[in-house]
Amino acid sequence: MVKFGYTILYVENVEESIVFYENAFDFSRKFISPDNDYGELITGETTLSFASKKLATENLKDGFIESNPKDKPFAIEIGFITDNVAELVQKATSFGAILVKEPTKKPWGQIVAYLRDLDGFLIEICTEVEG
CATH class of the missing domain: 3.30.720.110 (Signal recognition particle alu RNA binding heterodimer, srp9/1)
Structure with a gap:
């Protein structure tokens, strides 16, 4: 079985992005990691997630387009x-x-x-x- 679980956006500030999406679209906060490098919003069946650019750099050693x-x-x-x-x-x-x-x-x-x-x-x- 394959299920589309989430989309992750690489952002400068996870907390700031979460707050924006909560305010602008009335989504609910599901989770933010203690180090504020990763967070998720409840948006329906698919979770919208955010990872800090710092965490993305750790995961993608060759980098990414910001x-x-x-x-x-x-x-x-x-x-x-x-x-x-x-x-x-x-x-x-x-x-x-x-x-x-x-x-x-x-x-x-x-x-x-x-x-x-x-x-x-x-x-x-x-x-x-x-x-």
């Missing part, structure tokens, strides 16, 4: 489904998210907006895909 709000986002996004995209976008930006694209209705009826978090990771805020 996310930075000043650079273009990676070719990956995390997506959050909501009934009210505009409201959630407004709330997230009030806590420091950067608006990339205003809510737009797609040809298949879905409403989609794009933000970047404090570390520059791309976030899609969208309604459920119908049908």
Whole structure:
């Protein structure tokens, strides 16, 4: 059996990232390690996790490309489904998210907006895909 368990974002400050996602998206804190190098949020079936860049460097001896709000986002996004995209976008930006694209209705009826978090990771805020 294989199950998608979690996505881990490598961030500058785990506690700060956890607080941002708690405030902006109402997720609940599941766990933060005593050294603040790793933390998890309860987001539904898949856990959103954060690892400090320090811990990531220990795990990945050859390094990694760091996310930075000043650079273009990676070719990956995390997506959050909501009934009210505009409201959630407004709330997230009030806590420091950067608006990339205003809510737009797609040809298949879905409403989609794009933000970047404090570390520059791309976030899609969208309604459920119908049908």
